[in-house]
Amino acid sequence: MDLIITEKDNAARRIAAILSGESAEVERQNGVNVYRWGGKRCIGLSGHVVAVDFPSEYSDWRDVEPVELIGAAVEKTPTQENIVRTVRLLARDANRVTIATDYDREGELIGKEAYEIVRDVNDGAEIDRVRFSSITDGEVHSAFDDPDEIDFDLAAAGEARQIIDLVWGAALTRFLSLSARQLGDDFISVGRVQTPTLKLIVDREREIEAFDPEAYWEIFANLVKGEESFDAQYFYRDEDGNEAERVWDGQRAEAVYETLREASEARVESVSRRTRTDAPPAPFNTTQFIRAASSIGYSAKRAMSIAEDLYTAGYITYPRTDNTVYPEDLDPRELLDAFTGNRTFGEDAETLLEREEITPTEGDEETTDHPPIHPTEELPTKGELSDAEWEVYELVVRRFFATVADSARWEHLKVVLEVGEHRLKANGKRLVEPGYHAVYPYFSTNENVVPDVEEGESLALTEIRIEDKETQPPRRYGQSRLIETMEEMGIGTKSTRHNTIEKLYDRGYIENDSPRPTKLATAVVEAGEEYADRVVSEAMTAQLEDDMQAIAAGEKDLDEVAGESREMLERVFDDLMESREEIGDHLQKSLKADKTLGPCPESGHDLLVRRSRRGSYFVGCDGYPDCEYTLPLPNTGKPLILEATCEEHDLRHVKMLAGRGTFVHGCPQCKADEADEEEDRVIGACPECGEGSIPPSSRDGEDPAATAEDGQPVEADGGELAIKQLRNGSRLVGCTRYPDCDYSLPLPRRGDIEITDERCEEHGLPELLVHSGDEPWELGCPICNYREYQERENDSGTDLESIEGVGAKTAEKLAAAGVESVSDLQDAEAETVANEVEGISADRVRKWQAKAG
Template structure:
């Protein structure tokens, strides 16, 4: 019997339908000499400390660090019946096809079962990027050998064990240290959650410590040939800060009086540049979460849940947990079918059809830059948008627009700068004239410049030439103040987690970090943020995130290395090395164990001062693990299937 092992019941049902496995069995779908079964997320979990020694049920400082010599996995009680079904089927199978999600976490979900159940038969890998029938058939015809993706398992296993080592040991350590000083709550510390929390704490403190500085600007209204436009005063460099803001009020006042007393301003220079903007890449998950937060007001986890439903339930987009916006060249041949399907599903796209060029190959099509996954794009299984819930429709419209943009011309405009002399003062007017709308034609209405929440469109200047005089119609001296950094929104925090190298101060560490190295993964970042909200370390005020007093106290208490985003990013690089075979799993875990043991030794004598309400415990064996409402691998709420019970690993 050939066994297909899927990650979720809905995924199994889709694949079984294509394979003709239409008969329902015990925890599976049965066909002709084949069977399709499923997990419900992780059916196994890393054993808690007391599974290694009963004394670890009590939290005692002298027992730390806890480092398993032989790692144990336990069957999750709530999904034990499905585990039994999968174990039985693995025992009967002559060949296994792993059909879990095409990422390292999906690989781990399958491989941990293979190891635990001691399956030793041949293995192949089904690598799916979409769940519509055509995509499933295409993937079934191109199965990968099991060995091709095995390194993903070791990378995910390394991540899981590192999370366990840091979470179990450091959370116990700081909770016990907190009790010494009278704090009775739990102090959860995680490999990813703590550096993420520090990003918010640091931002809050930079806002609180910000001292506003006054500066002055002059806006001048000029007119020529019955057309008026605005120009800005350009103060002398020695009177400005590094951003060109005038800090001298007397100088600004004198300039305003001089300009106001002049009848006209003379054009001294005109320069026009043709600017060509290429279409933005299709979305990766982080960029989608960032834009949905900014434009639609959606939380990071909410965006992920909606994208997962669009992929899994409605089947109108490809795999959403992608960290890459590029597309493989092989997929370019599918463009005409996808474009046609999108046109049939939405009559409003008819106006765009004359401009679409299916043969166009934008910079997005680049095999060299495609990682394990490609950009999130629509599938050929497009449906009437009216069938989608409102928020799903909005998110899909953004994804669709980015794809359509790949088949439209560049956005082109002329940017004109005009310098004036007015009573000895320098003015500059900037204008923009669109020559070719190009890919911007595909943008949803809410994102079109001049519409909704976008900034107003740039001014169009009249035809001007050197030596020409324009009348001074108005002068406005502005008394302004520098502004503090803005609080993080969820979208901003996702972006900061992705681009953590920009926020690292240590020059040696910064040099080591790749621009693409972040903390967390596309699949886990939303859950990390949600977990910090659930635990009461972060609160939301509208869109803005802020840290609570307990969060600030915790960040002050933990060693800098544990809370440093750069440290976590270095670990992520090491996990990438495990995935590519440059480092073994055993070496990675050994280094993590040694590092963590040193931290326990250094911190054991610390004295903590924790303020704020106590964080409630979440369970006897691992009270720092509070289950998130929306775990990173939670099935879509729109799909009708058993509720997932897997508790997320603490990070």
């Protein structure tokens, strides 16, 4: 039997289809897809199925000095048991094994890992290696016709990276965590990629903090020619003879402004026209795809997650690639042809096909890993995809269109005008040939119209404006700019950069979007800069890349490189250990500063954001237990401390991060005070315990008021419903007998609530109006409102797509197997689902179940 091993299931399926002439059949073994035809089997791994780690005697952080990790052994252990088991099983009976993992360094290492699993159970089989950069008929056949061997040197280069990253990362992470006494979930992590990325953000923040704004002025004029008018800006020649618009001297600006105001006309001194060619963009690699998706509102993580779903569904090519040059066997005409007749894309595809020559653009980076991201010839219908998936799909399709479209042409018109000794200029631009913009609407094509004027002509000068401005500090990195910068610096990979940023959020190093560093992050970077400069600098990656090159070229060996790196880390630890306490203190102070709101009104200690044992957030005093002062926080979301500070209480404002439900809470002391001052406003009897209330036993079970009860009839105790403002900022309609009766209905956090004279026929309560913004919102009867809200929640709450990682296509597949809602998924046996749904592993199902709570 012949066995073929690929890096992922998707590749296994496609290669099996090509080699078998579409006759391969899939069967599941241990929940893993195995493709079979004739005497052949093909199985896909899931990337690395083994991982490096220290032996178990090193696993207790408190028992082992971090420095000991430097000399510790490093072992490989299987992480994907089912896949490893299945590979072993198949390998036993194989005469020949072909490694067909991705054509890049990491692919070579994954291939070598597969080789070792095979050799472990079968020392006779012939093992060879095939390489191809896109899974197409031609490339796959020619690779299999002429197989090669595993490049063990290249794989060893990858192993050097694994070992060095583990040793440096684990030793330094444990050292910082132990010195700051941060064990458990809140450990303090450091690594070759994450820490230089964090330093980028910290450095930018330092620039922003050190920035000293400078005042300047700009002067504009409006010019009229016949019916048309346009804006022009004052400029002068600076010391170097360059055109400058910013006037740094206020008195001079004022003088120019006055002179222009006194003039009534300007004479055209010169007119220059030029046309500019605007070349279409290069094909998408991962970074440029993320950048484009971010310009239409998708975070890096979301964009990648949607792209992965579209890839798994077969609509786009592999989304993790560095390549920006289409492979030779991609025939643009053939691919465009697949879009003709399509409702959304047909017309554009047909227009593009009408041209004689089609030459796709090329980017600077050409790699062997995968083709640039482009649509496949299989088209989804709009209904098959969610709105977000469709938007991202359309972006990928239109980018492909753009890369085979013509250049655009702009006409630039520059007019210089003179008013006495002063000069004004106007820059006009018109898009004369839309070219690729016609099929790719994601770039701005704003025009600035300046009418045709002639040299020597006089134009009426009106509306002189002077604007006083300030130089601005540099802007924080956005996520996609950060990913681009990482790529430029050579840190991280196409598959990991977006995860690294996510990791910085999870570790409490950055907050908000665009990311801003916490005090902890600054302290970690400072500690790195002082004691382990290599790990905060991209130089460590650069050195590692050089060493890996040398290993791959056979000039150095793995042990030599790893040994040098370990020695370097030893020296880092010589200094670190001496300053252990100092480093720990600084980290602990920073951690506290990240949680500090301001002074406690009772004891003068700091008020901190804390977490109760049940997981909810509140504000408590650092002087606890001597001072027991507390303030509540809203019960939804994760608190973010803002820079804004309450003038009355000297406390920082708090924002609650809860995805789409994010809101600014403000000063928690003010919120509590407001609630204490606000009188409850009674609106009627409590349906649970008030006058004329119905005992729960005889009530309709659908009634939202029928919360968990023991079924015993409740005595009418004269409870009344009132609009209440709570100290944690939320507002509700609740019973005046609280806590004896806990009947409650939610109300919006913002806006003034007006109690109208109209009453709900069903519940007898007054209809409510909420005033916030221009139009009042008719909330109506609070019971009816809550019922409608719950119904809406039920409709969307059971939606499988609400689970992160489940796309429309996957939800459809799950539904076909009888898993239609979140609760179905929770009740299901992961193994059973995996066996019934093709391409889905039990592990993945378990992850979804965990996410669904």
